[in-house]
Amino acid sequence: MRIISKLLPASKMKLVISSIGVLALVLFSGLVLFEATKAEVVVTDNDEKQTVNTHTNTVGELLAEVGINVGEHDELSHSLDTQIESGMEIKYDTAKEVVVTIDGDEQVFYTTTDTIDEFLSEENLSFADRDDVSHDRTEAIEDGLHIEVATAYEVTINDGGKEKRVWTTGSTVGELLDSNQIKVNKKLDKIKPAIDEKVTKDTTITIVQVKKETEEVTEKVAFDTEKKNDSSLLKGKEQVVTQGQAGKIVKKYEVLYENGKEVSRELVSEEVTEDSKNQVVAIGTKEPVQKKETNLVTLSSKKSNSANSSKKSSTSNTSSSKANTDGKVFTMSASAYTASCSGCSGFTATGINLAANPNMKVIAVDPNIIPLGSRVWVEGYGEAIAGDTGGHIKGNRIDVHVPSKSAAYKWGRKTVTVKVLN
Structure with missing residues (x-):
């Protein structure tokens, strides 16, 4: 200015200063007008708001002006070519x-x-x-x-024969069982696949429940039979002298069960708790006495008649005990027995082999009442042979032979009518 003032006269100097003032005023007014014509826009960038005054024409130009680069997947409330308007709110979120x-x-x-x-x-x-x-x-x-x-999928669990379907996302067999509260004995139970294997969509889990128990069993020990010759007993007869007694043995077994069914049994110990006692049987060796027959010689007709009379008398006497019972009827107490009883030889006192003939009808009698060898009829039993005796068969009592113990129990003891046939 000093240079200009020196070069120009005072009048011209005033003109220059006036022109500069006018220019400055114009520029200021233009600037004020420029600012006044800007649009006011609210821009929210990922929840952060800012107010922007802009002369840009489009949303894209405005975002570029504020440094926002819109990506392919980002979210923008307006399209990029939307015209800017004052009061507009633009929202932008980065994907x-x-x-x-x-x-x-x-x-x-x-x-x-x-x-x-x-x-x-x-x-x-x-x-x-x-x-x-x-x-x-x-x-x-x-x-x-x-x-x-x-994603979960179903698998089948066969637990001891019972099937159930459960959901899983691929855990191990053990984890799947635990999550479904299925208890197993990992030491005994048979589990397939193994407990630590991974479960897949094709997996079927099979559990065989194994149980081991100790079982005690008491068994009888059979007695032996000792046979001793007895010269006081008729040959062919046997008599029990001492009844045999079975012993007892306790056996311990380790029993293995699979799904409740026994699959093995192993003997682990045994102990004799009661010894058996041998049965003693007397075997008859005595030879039967042979009866001698006497012949009567007729010397004369008179003596012959006398002899015949004497013979008839003798015959009558020898058969009197049997003849006296022929046709006789008794009321007797009748029990039953079988040849298969403990200590029985199977032979009757008259030598009948009942063991070989279990259905043969034979009764035991008191020979003083009904002679041995008699044919009899027993009420409820039928015809039979009086072919046996017994230590407890005395007086009006008989024992009827039946083929089995069950038949003997069924017969029991009853009062019957007995008729001697011959």
Whole structure:
């Protein structure tokens, strides 16, 4: 200015100063007018708001002006070519990358949602409660989040013959059994596949329940029979002198059960708790006495008549005991016995082999009442031979022979009519 003032006369100097003032005023007015014509826009960048005054024409130009670069998956409330208007609110959210792996199949998503639950709903991804999802649905979405999902599937468990279907996402056999409260004896039970193997969709788990028990069994020990010759007993007869007595032995077994069924039994110990006693049987060796026959010689007709008379008398006397009972009827107490009883030889006192003839009808009698060899009829029993005796068969008592113990028990003891036939 000093240079200009020196070069120009005073009048011209005033003109220059006046021109500069006018120019400055114009510039200031233009600046004020420029600012006054800017549009006021509210921009929300990922929840952070800012007010922007701009002369840009489009949303794209405005975002570029404020340094926002819109990506392919980002969310913008307006299109980029939307014209700017004063009072406009523009919302922008940056998309986050989310990787979802479902049963090993990986997919990449981009989202502007806030939580995992909102993201899953947005992408129409639904999972059952039994599925295994790596994150809680309420967690916030972060860029680069990796969600892993294992969908559940059904497998069959055959537990001791009973089948059930359960859901799993691929745990081990042991973990699956524990989660379903299925108890097993890992030392004894047979489990297939093994307890530490992984479960797959094709897996069927089989459990054989194994139980081991110790069992005590008391058994009888059979007695031996000792035979001794007895010269006082007729040859062919046997008589029990001492009754045999069975002993007792306690055996301990280790018994193995599979699914409740016995599969093996192993003898681990045995102890004799009562010794057996031998049975002693007397074997008759005495030879029977042979009766001698006497012949009468007739000297004369008179003597012959006398001899005949004497012979008739003798014959009558020898057969009197039997003849006296022929046709006689008795009322007797009748019990029953069988040849298979303990200590029985199977032979009667008259030598009948009842063991070989179990259905033969024979009764034991008191020979003083009914002679041995008599043919008799017994009420409820039928015709029989009086072919045996017994230590307890005295007086009006008989024992009827039956083929089995059950038949003897069935007969019991009863009062019967006995008729001597001959």
